[in-house]
Amino acid sequence: MAAMLPNTIVLIPAYNEEASIGPLLKEVAEHLPGVPVCVINDCSGDGTAQVLEGAGCAYLNLPCRLGVGGAMQAGFRYALEQGYDYAIRLDGDGQHPPSEGYALVERMAQGDADLVVGSRFLGKGGYTSSAARQVGIAGLATFLSYACRQQITDPTSGFQMVNRPTMTYFAHRYPAEYPEPETLALLSRQGYRFVEVPAVFRERQAGKSSIRRWGTLYYMLRVCVALFVDRCRAVDRRFERRRVETGT
Amino acid sequence: MTTPQMVSAFVGALILAFSVRSFFRHKTQRFKALFWAAIGVTMVYAGFRPTIIEVFGPDSVELRIRLIVALLSFIVLTVTLEAIRISRMQEQYAFLWLVTGVLLLAGCLFPDLATALESLTGISYGMAVLVVIFVFILLMLFHFSVALSLTQGKLAQVARELALTEERLRRVEQKRSKDKDGGQAE
Numbered sequence: 001m002a003a004m005l006p007n008t009i010v011l012i013p014a015y016n017e018e019a020s021i022g023p024l025l026k027e028v029a030e031h032l033p034g035v036p037v038c039v040i041n042d043c044s045g046d047g048t049a050q051v052l053e054g055a056g057c058a059y060l061n062l063p064c065r066l067g068v069g070g071a072m073q074a075g076f077r078y079a080l081e082q083g084y085d086y087a088i089r090l091d092g093d094g095q096h097p098p099s100e101g102y103a104l105v106e107r108m109a110q111g112d113a114d115l116v117v118g119s120r121f122l123g124k125g126g127y128t129s130s131a132a133r134q135v136g137i138a139g140l141a142t143f144l145s146y147a148c149r150q151q152i153t154d155p156t157s158g159f160q161m162v163n164r165p166t167m168t169y170f171a172h173r174y175p176a177e178y179p180e181p182e183t184l185a186l187l188s189r190q191g192y193r194f195v196e197v198p199a200v201f202r203e204r205q206a207g208k209s210s211i212r213r214w215g216t217l218y219y220m221l222r223v224c225v226a227l228f229v230d231r232c233r234a235v236d237r238r239f240e241r242r243r244v245e246t247g248t
Numbered sequence: 249m250t251t252p253q254m255v256s257a258f259v260g261a262l263i264l265a266f267s268v269r270s271f272f273r274h275k276t277q278r279f280k281a282l283f284w285a286a287i288g289v290t291m292v293y294a295g296f297r298p299t300i301i302e303v304f305g306p307d308s309v310e311l312r313i314r315l316i317v318a319l320l321s322f323i324v325l326t327v328t329l330e331a332i333r334i335s336r337m338q339e340q341y342a343f344l345w346l347v348t349g350v351l352l353l354a355g356c357l358f359p360d361l362a363t364a365l366e367s368l369t370g371i372s373y374g375m376a377v378l379v380v381i382f383v384f385i386l387l388m389l390f391h392f393s394v395a396l397s398l399t400q401g402k403l404a405q406v407a408r409e410l411a412l413t414e415e416r417l418r419r420v421e422q423k424r425s426k427d428k429d430g431g432q433a434e
Contacts, residue, residue, distance in 0.1 A: 040411075058419075060411040064406050074408040081412065176404065 118199030257295025
């Protein structure tokens with residue numbers, strides 16, 4: 001299956017995930033054999049760096065904490081530099097099972113999407129989130145669907161696959177904190193196409209979520225402000241979809 | 249001229265002379281010399297015109313405010329200039345401070361300006377000074393948040409580049425040690 005899309009890399013942003021990163025890497029090797037991995041260690045305070053040292057995959061150690069957005073941007077830069085055409089993002093906490101990656105790969109292989117998002121709410125079931133968060137996500141989804149003129153069911157999903165043009169844009173501009181909803185809005189403005197596919201998530205395997213209790217409300221506020229600000233900015237003509245080369 | 253006046257004028261002249269001398273000889277820090285020069289001038293002035301002492305009296309509020317503002321603008325200007333001189337502060341950041349200092353100085357040197365402002369806006373000179381300071385502090389804060397955001401963006405970029413370079417170095421080192429091992433095995 002992995003042969004269907006050659007030149008693919010798995011990017012894993014990790015912040016304090018010493019317990020879950022090892023099993024996750026093993027799983028990736030099992031379910032996506034032959035696909036190279038790059039872990040971006042976002043200046044973890046625990047033993048993540050030591051785990052990575054012995055893991056035998058490529059990894060980036062950020063010298064200071066940049067947030068998941070900043071880490072992912074580093075990953076996209078790496079993928080671009082190394083000449084990969086596609087990148088799959090899996091979160092370091094093991095929420096996104098590597099076996100589900102095929103759904104994204106299959107959809108991307110159809111070639112009409114620049115970004116494929118794995119959605120928790122498109123049928124298949126599995127772990128979703130706490131009730132409060134689901135309400136927030138639903139509200140955000142409604143708003144984003146309107147803003148992008150396209151149905152979006154899971155705007156906060158980080159289970160994504162991008163192609164090289166999207167990577168090029170993301171390497172240039174990627175929101176630092178809580179990037180997922182914002183990137184969808186940005187992509188739609190820049191003329192990129194994205195689609196959702198159903199995916200089953202798991203509960204995080206170990207460690208703690210970076211979004212705390214009241215964080216849900218804060219998250220919503222931050223994202224709304226960011227969406228508003230982005231809307232006020234001009235479209236970045238240099239990185240419009242039709243201008244970015246198709247790579248390779 | 250009474251004795252205290254003469255003493256004041258004499259001591260003031262001495263202080264002035266020494267501060268000017270050290271200002272040009274770079275013996276002390278410049279703003280220290282300027283500060284002492286200002287004190288000298290005041291003392292000489294007080295020797296000839298004791299009425300300036302009345303400024304400190306309770307009956308002329310306006311003058312006291314002007315004196316305080318003059319001192320304030322003097323401090324702001326000298327400290328800013330000094331900070332630029334020893335390049336602790338970049339000119340772009342110092343600009344707002346300089347403008348603030350000059351505005352305050354203009355306000356206390358030309359009381360007509362203050363009266364014009366009063367008739368225009370209806371706020372008294374003392375209040376106007378406060379408003380000027382407040383507005384400029386707000387502007388400074390705004391300026392700082394912009395500068396901070398820019399710096400943060402640059403920092404993130406540098407951090408990413410560093411991580412990428414480090415990864416490349418690690419790969420090169422691994423390859424080298426592998427080559428070395430291979431060479432030894434042969």
